[in-house]
Amino acid sequence: MLVDIATRRARANAAFRDLVGTPTEGRFDELITTVSGDHAQQAFLRDEIFTGTFDARRPLDVRTGPRHYRLYAHRDGGVIVIHARDMAELDRVTEELSEYARGLTENTVGLEMSQREIRRQYEELQEELRKRMMAQDLLHQSILNLNRIIHEMIATISTISILRDPYTGKHQQRVAHLARSIAEELELPLDQIQTIYVAGMIHDVGKLSIPTEILSKPGKISEVEFLLIQNHPQISYEILKLIEFPWPVATIALQHHEKLDGSGYPNGIRGDEILPETKIITVADTVEAISSHRPYRAGLGIESALEEILIHRGTKYDPAAVDTCARLFREKNFDFEKDETKDLFMA
Numbered sequence: 001m002l003v004d005i006a007t008r009r010a011r012a013n014a015a016f017r018d019l020v021g022t023p024t025e026g027r028f029d030e031l032i033t034t035v036s037g038d039h040a041q042q043a044f045l046r047d048e049i050f051t052g053t054f055d056a057r058r059p060l061d062v063r064t065g066p067r068h069y070r071l072y073a074h075r076d077g078g079v080i081v082i083h084a085r086d087m088a089e090l091d092r093v094t095e096e097l098s099e100y101a102r103g104l105t106e107n108t109v110g111l112e113m114s115q116r117e118i119r120r121q122y123e124e125l126q127e128e129l130r131k132r133m134m135a136q137d138l139l140h141q142s143i144l145n146l147n148r149i150i151h152e153m154i155a156t157i158s159t160i161s162i163l164r165d166p167y168t169g170k171h172q173q174r175v176a177h178l179a180r181s182i183a184e185e186l187e188l189p190l191d192q193i194q195t196i197y198v199a200g201m202i203h204d205v206g207k208l209s210i211p212t213e214i215l216s217k218p219g220k221i222s223e224v225e226f227l228l229i230q231n232h233p234q235i236s237y238e239i240l241k242l243i244e245f246p247w248p249v250a251t252i253a254l255q256h257h258e259k260l261d262g263s264g265y266p267n268g269i270r271g272d273e274i275l276p277e278t279k280i281i282t283v284a285d286t287v288e289a290i291s292s293h294r295p296y297r298a299g300l301g302i303e304s305a306l307e308e309i310l311i312h313r314g315t316k317y318d319p320a321a322v323d324t325c326a327r328l329f330r331e332k333n334f335d336f337e338k339d340e341t342k343d344l345f346m347a
C-alpha cells in the first residue's frame, strides 16, 4: 500500500487488496478501516503515518489484531505499508523486497558500466577510423606522387627522344595517342589502357643507340644499317627492364615489331606469345609509321596505312585492333595531333 501523506489517499496493490479485501484506491482512513476492525489500532496506525513520528530511516512494525504491518517511508514522501500474516512472513517479504531492490541497483550499476564500456569502445573505433582515414589519405597521396613521377619519367624519356631524333620522338607520342584511343574504343580496363599508353610513349627508346646519321639518312639504307635498326626493340627492352614499372612495358617494347604469323622481329614469336597490349601498339606503330613523313620518304597517308593493316588483318595484325583503328580514322575523325591523354594517371 502506498500512502500519500499530503492528500491522505492510499493505493494498495492487487495482492494487498485480495488479502484484506480493501478497494485498491481510496482515502487512507477508509482503507485502514478494512485493514483493522480495532479502532485503537487504526488510530495508532493513522497517527504513526500522519503525525510523522516514525523514523524514515527505520521501518516501523505495527501489529493490529492478527495482522502485521511494516511501514517504510517512501522517497516520494508517501508511506509503503507491507502486510503479512506473521512476523516471519513479514521478515521474508522484506528480505525479498531488499533483494529485489539490490538487484535493481546492481543492474543499474551494470547498465551504467555497459554504457561506459560502449562509449569507450565507440571512442576507440572513432580513433581507429580516424587513423585509417589518415593512412588512406597518405596512401592515396603516395599513389598520386608515384603516378606523377612515372608520368614525369615518361615525359623525360620522350623529351630526350625528341631532342635527339624528332621523328622518333614525335612518332612515339603519336603511337601512344592512337594506341590508347584503340584501347579505349575496345573498352579495355584502365590499367591496360595505361600500360598501352606508357609503352607507346617509350617503345622506341632503344633507337637512342642508333647513330642519328642512320636514323635521319635520306634514301636507302644498307643491310648493316638495317640490322642495326632492327636491333632497337632489344635495346629498348634492355633499357626499360631496368625500371620497375607496374606494367610489362619492357616486354611490349621488345615485341612491338613481332607479327601474329611469326614474320616479325627480333624473335619471330607468334599469336598469343605476343601480349595483347603489344598487338595494339603494333597496329598503331605501323599506321603511324606508314602515314607519317620519314627522312627517306614522304608520308604515304592514312589510307595507305589502313590498307596495309587491313590486307594483313588476322595474319600479321590483330583483327580487333585493326578494325577499331580503321573505325577511329574513318568514322570517328581520329586526329594524331589532338592528344587529350594528359590526365590518364591522375584519375
Ligand SMILES: [Fe+2]
Binding pocket: 203, 204, 232, 256, 257
Ligand atoms: Fe619501333
